[in-house]
Amino acid sequence: MDTTTACEAICTELRNTGFDEHGVLSTIxxxxxxxxMLRHDWHASTRAEYFSRILVVYNHLLDHGYLEKVERGYRLTGEDIR
Structure with missing residues (x-):
């Protein structure tokens, strides 16, 4: 799974949990x-690869605008559904 697909999957899971860009559940x-992220299936063969993949996707989520850092957490930006 490439990084963009992984980011979209993480955002979808957050949306399925009830989070969105606005409203009561806007801050994750x-x-x-x-x-x-830990529950996502990363298809990693080693523990180091597993955590490395999580870090890459976390940085991609922030750097490419899928999530923005806000007070007390993160917020979806809608980039995953554009």
């Missing part, structure tokens, strides 16, 4: 983001 606590 860091612990929930970490939990969603």
């Amino acid at each position: 606590p860091e612990a929930i983001l970490i939990d969603v």
Whole structure:
């Protein structure tokens, strides 16, 4: 799975959990983001590869505007559904 597809999958899972760009569930606590990322199937053969992949996708989520850092967590930007 390429990085863009992984980012879209993470965003979809967050949306399925009830988070969106606006409203009561617009701020995603860091612990929930970490939990969603840890539960994702990364198809990694080693533990180091597994955590490396998570870090790459986390940085991609922020650098390419899928998530923005806000007070007390993160917010979806809608980039995944454009």
